[in-house]
Amino acid sequence: MMNHMAAILKHSVLRRPLSTAPIFNRAIKRQQRNNIALLENSDEYEYLKDEVARRLVDRLEDIEREFPLALDLGCGSGHLYKNLSVDDGLGRVTKLIQCDSAENLLLRDDLETNTLLETTRLVADEEFLPFPSHHFDLVMSSLSLHWVNDLESTFRQILDTLKPDGAFIGAVLGGDSLQELRSAFILGDQERQGGISPHVSPFMNVADAGNLLSATGFNLCTVDTDFIQVDYPNAFVLMEHLRGMGENHAVNSRGAPVTRDSLLAAASIYQSMFGQPDGTVPVTFQIIYLIGWSPHESQQKPLRRGSAERSLKEELSRE
Incomplete structure (x- = not known):
């Protein structure tokens, strides 16, 4: 039985294709995110985004430079702003432009007055940036x-909006995120329907993210990854929290809607495969962090191939 399950999972892993074909329904995703802003307890679902924003600001602190004008792309309710306002990074950024396509979420909170960090909020789509070339010292996205x-x-648009030697720092969900939920849905569909429909959106892997950043023209690119595990009472509470985060399913080819039988089967499989001694179930979030720089003549360049003054063979012969 376990070998059969493993075979199903091996041939059913959803990996995000790197193409220009629209994978996600952006209108649905925008509506999902606008809807969560109307929840009375919407801030209770922001623990993951607040934590990732904190870790992103930690990486900003490692850069010994000031950024007079910065953009927070896809800012949500202001997770980066909150961390820039209270962290040691305060002062690195003088003015912050916050933009998001979900207006309700963007404008949900009244920002506290901060004399050290001037802030402007703007409704804008992350796929169509309305900013002039060479405008920002820093672009962040969490x-x-x-x-x-x-x-x-x-x-490419982010690169265009950056001044020469400007920095991009971003965090995205990686392909290993929600792997437990993905596996449970695959096996639940297979058990109850004899087929598989996508119920968890695909995300990119680490190698693709780094390669894409380099291919679009960024210099000095670095990529690293974190895994964050969160425990929930059961799979139903997990799915409720994903909706509250605005991280629920939104692909264009949604396939057959999930049936009650498949949902119950997935929850049962989740518990049996991943349940912990205390009865809770874990979920894994893979966070991919990206840093790239807009080209500038002052940046260190890799040595031209064959330009070394001494060969490896000569170095080894000296030992």
Whole structure:
């Protein structure tokens, strides 16, 4: 039985294709995110986004530079702003432009007056940036760009809006995110319907993210990854929290809607495969962090192939 399950999972893993074909329904995703802003307890679902924003600001602190004008792309309710306002990174950024396509979420909170960080909010689509060339010293994006369809185009637009030697720092959900839920749905559909429909959106892997950043023209690119595990009472509470985060399913080819039988089967399989001694179930979020720089003549360049003054053979012969 376990070998059969493993075979199903092996041939059913959803990996995000790097193409310009629209994978996600952006209108549905925007509506989902606008809807969560209307929930009375919407801030209770923001723990993951707040934590990733904190870790992104930590990476900003490692850069010994000030950024007078910065853009927060896909800012949501202001997770990066909150961390820039209270963290040691305060002062690195003088003015912050926050933009998001979901107006309700963007304008949900009244921003506290901060004399050290001037802030402007703007409704804008992450796929169609309305900013002039060479405008920003820094572009940041935290847990937003994994819902963009043409990520290559968005990266090129980000690069265009950066001043020479400007920095891009981003975080997206990686392909290993929600792997437990994905597996449970695959096996539940197979058990109850004899087929598989996508119920968890695909995300990119680490190698694709780094390659795409380099291919669009960024220099000095670095990529690293974190895994964050969160425990929930059961699979139903997990799915409720994903909706509250605005991270629920939104692909164009939605396939057959999930049936009650498939949902119950998936929850049962989730519990049996991943349940912990205390009865809770874990879920994994893979976070891919990206840093790239707009080209500038002052940046260190890789040595031309064959330009070394001494060969490896000569170095080894000296030992």
